[in-house]
Amino acid sequence: MTSEFRGFGDIDQLAQRAVDAVLRLVGRAIALARGVLIVTLVFAGGGFLLGVAALSGGIETVWIVVGGFFAALAIVAVVTAMLRLRAVRRVAGDLFDDVRSLIGGDEQTQRTVIETVESTDGDDNEGLVVVSRQFLSMQNAIGGRVDQFRSLATALTAVTSFPGLVALAVVVSFVFAGLGFLFLIALAL
Secondary structure, eight states, rough: OOOOOOTBBBBHHHHHHHHHHHHHHHHHHHHHHHHHHHHIIIIIIIHHHHHHHOOTTHHHHHHHHHHHHHHHHHHHHHHHHHHHHHHHHHHHHHHHHHHHHTTOOOOHHHHHHHHHHHHSSOOOTSSSHHHHTOOOOHHHHHHTTTTTTTTHHHHHHHHHHHHHHHHHHHHHHHHHHHHHHHHHHHHHO
């Protein structure tokens, strides 16, 4: 195994570039998650409250249970994504050591990290979902060695679960926005 990589320098330089890519993605994801949280609070919370105001009787009780569950689900999904992303910032110091140890493992893992870094070094306008998918291969490289690479596992879990959690919140928010519109019409009649 060589410590020199084409275009990447030594193992330390490659590890630092991988950590920088993760932290750059985390920063972008946190900013997006804040916006999604605001939208979710407005649409899911507003739609839920409009439903409570527009409905009466037994259907109101059903709405409180079902609507409350889905509103809470959307909010919890975004908050979970944000907490996972913030956890990455807390372990950022240990992340370098984990990535360096992972790279030192074998040539296939080195290639995986290089491909991931190369794919994320591109345009900053590339979508977060596309960029976060690139980290799935690194997560697969860890495999069953999660205890050995705790910081890296935390970072990769946060980055790869982010799109699903945010998508869940957005879909539920749009459903609440549509229902909120219908509840507004019902209140106006």
